[in-house]
Amino acid sequence: MASAGMRIAVFLTLALFPRRASPSPVPDRDPEGPPNxxxxxxxxxxxxxLIRLMKSTQQDTQxxxxxxxSFNGNGYTVxxxxxxxxxxxxxxxxxxxxxxxxxxxxQGHILPQFYTFDSFETASNPVRTQASGKDGPYTLNITANxxxxxxxxxxxxxxxxxNALSVMKPLxxxxxxxxLLPLELFGAKAPAAxxxxxxxxxxxxxxxxxxxxxxxxxxxxDSTGAASARAVxxxxxxxxxxxxxxx
Numbered sequence: 630m631a632s633a634g635m636r637i638a639v640f641l642t643l644a645l646f647p648r649r650a651s652p653s654p655v656p657d658r659d660p661e662g663p664p665n666x667x668x669x670x671x672x673x674x675x676x677x678x679l680i681r682l683m684k685s686t687q688q689d690t691q692x693x694x695x696x697x698x699s700f701n702g703n704g705y706t707v708x709x710x711x712x713x714x715x716x717x718x719x720x721x722x723x724x725x726x727x728x729x730x731x732x733x734x735x736q737g738h739i740l741p742q743f744y745t746f747d748s749f750e751t752a753s754n755p756v757r758t759q760a761s762g763k764d765g766p767y768t769l770n771i772t773a774n775x776x777x778x779x780x781x782x783x784x785x786x787x788x789x790x791x792n793a794l795s796v797m798k799p800l801x802x803x804x805x806x807x808x809l810l811p812l813e814l815f816g817a818k819a820p821a822a823x824x825x826x827x828x829x830x831x832x833x834x835x836x837x838x839x840x841x842x843x844x845x846x847x848x849x850x851d852s853t854g855a856a857s858a859r860a861v862x863x864x865x866x867x868x869x870x871x872x873x874x875x876x
Contacts, residue, residue, distance in 0.1 A: 664800040678715040704743025704799030736760035749773040784812030
C-alpha cells in the first residue's frame with residue numbers, strides 16, 4: 630500500500646507540474662567570423678606598418694565594409710608588404726606623400742577580384758587595382774608559374790609571391806617582401822623643357838642701326854669739307870681775275 634501511494638503521489642506531481650521543455654540548441658556561429666583584413670594581417674604578425682597605413686587612410690574600414698556588405702561580389706585580393714619591405718624604402722618615402730597619395734599607395738595593393746594562385750594563370754594583364762589617377766586605374770602585371778609562385782610588377786619594382794596569408798573567398802591576402810610602388814607616383818618624371826636660348830642680335834641689326842647715324846655723320850662731314858674747299862677755290866680764282874683786270 631505504501632509503494633502504491635508513492636506511485637500515485639509521483640504521478641500527480643508530474644501531472645500537475647510538467648517538466649519545462651529544454652530550449653532549442655542555438656546554431657554555432659561561424660568560427661572565422663566575417664572577413665576582416667586587419668585580423669588577417671595581425672595574425673600574420675609582421676605587418677604593423679601596413680596596418681597603421683591602412684588605418685590612417687581608412688582603407689581598412691572601407692575594405693572591411695565592402696567585404697561584409699557584398700559591395701563587390703567578385704571579392705578582393707590584397708598584396709601585403711611586410712614590415713621589412715617598408716623598412717627597405719628610402720627614408721622619408723611615406724612622409725613625402727600627400728594623404729591622397731598614401732590612399733593610392735594602399736589601393737594599389739588591392740585588386741577588386743578574388744584570386745587564387747591557380748586563377749592568376751588566366752588573369753589578363755595589366756590587372757586593374759583599386760587605385761586610380763588622372764590617366765585611369767593603376768595596374769599591375771602578374772604572371773603565374775607552375776610552382777605556385779607569382780611574379781608581380783608595378784612598373785617600378787618587381788617581386789616574387791609564394792606565401793598566402795589567407796585564401797578564403799571573398800578575401801585573398803598574399804605576403805610580399807617589397808612595397809609595390811606605383812609607376813604613377815614613383816616612375817621617372819619627364820625631363821623639364823630646356824630654357825630657350827636668347828637670340829644673338831643679327832649682323833647689321835640693332836647694333837648696325839646704332840652705328841648707322843654715326844656713318845651718316847661721317848658722310849656729312851666729308852661733303853661739308855668738299856664744299857668748303859670748292860668755295861675757297863672760287864674765291865682765289867675771283868681774286869686773281871680782279872687783280873689781272875686792274876693790272
